[in-house]
Amino acid sequence: MSEWKRKRFWDAATVEAAEDGFTVLLDGRAVKTPAKAALILPTARMAEAVAAEWAAQGEEIDPLAMPFTRSANAAIDKVRPQQAEVADMLADYGDSDLLCYRADAPRELADRQAELWDPALDWAATALGARLEPRAGIMHQPQAPKALARLRAQVHALDPFRLAAFHDLVSLTGSLVLGFAAAEGWRDAESIWQLSRLDELWQEEQWGRDDEAHATAEHKRRAFLHAKDFFDFS
Incomplete structure (x- = not known):
């Protein structure tokens, strides 16, 4: 959980096409899930929603303000396995x-x-x-x-x-x-x-x-x- 409490370390959140979907980049580095899996999202629309949540963060990361990110993490880390x-x-x-x-x-x-x-x-x-x-x-x-x-x-x-x-x-x-x-x-x-x-x-x-x-x-x-x-x- 400590990862979620880190201070903001990026300037820009962007979307990029990836194999089998889309990913979100923070200053060019791909976001990963809490379990360290690649955050590959199925649609550009979802990726844009996730990127918007990261872009809207203040000085500290607030997971409660990131519902799309949390749901995507759950889909990858909890549901898929x-x-x-x-x-x-x-x-x-x-x-x-x-x-x-x-x-x-x-x-x-x-x-x-x-x-x-x-x-x-x-x-x-x-x-x-x-x-x-x-x-x-x-x-x-x-x-x-x-x-x-x-x-x-x-x-x-x-x-x-x-x-x-x-x-x-x-x-x-x-x-x-x-x-x-x-x-x-x-x-x-x-x-x-x-x-x-x-x-x-x-x-x-x-x-x-x-x-x-x-x-x-x-x-x-x-x-x-x-x-x-x-x-x-x-």
Whole structure:
């Protein structure tokens, strides 16, 4: 971690074409990941975003102000070496997808879940070829194996950079379907994020807002929106 706390040592951050992608140069020297791997980015657009983060640094490097750099590092250092395992972990969300577990009471909440979540399940059935069925209550009920297999195959088809973004799209919402919906642009990312918070927003309406919980949700919201950008830039 000490590498991240060094003072700025460069003047210019530039982008250069490299084998299999693009890299970022600091005064002509290629940036590496924390694990010392070459920071090879899949698109010029992503490389420009990473370079802009390095160019915007002050006297000390602040990793919290470099979301594209951190996500790219994660894709290379963490996701790529265990890509199949990460894909399997995310695909497992399909069998316990947030959108499928519905309240049996109060009726108003159950109706709102059906109104807002059913269209996402319908979209997945058409666009992804996988119909997941809603269940009342919190007890696990397995989904159809064929539907889960189709979803799993599509997760495994993602490259390491998109898989790194997809990890956050799924884990932050608790929904494989919403992760795909965001990735594929079914609706704008903000609307999809709000769908994932339906239950929490209902509770706020009934009991008022918890400021600490709201702050945590806002942090996750920003991370979700960044993950969508990172996916698109890939």
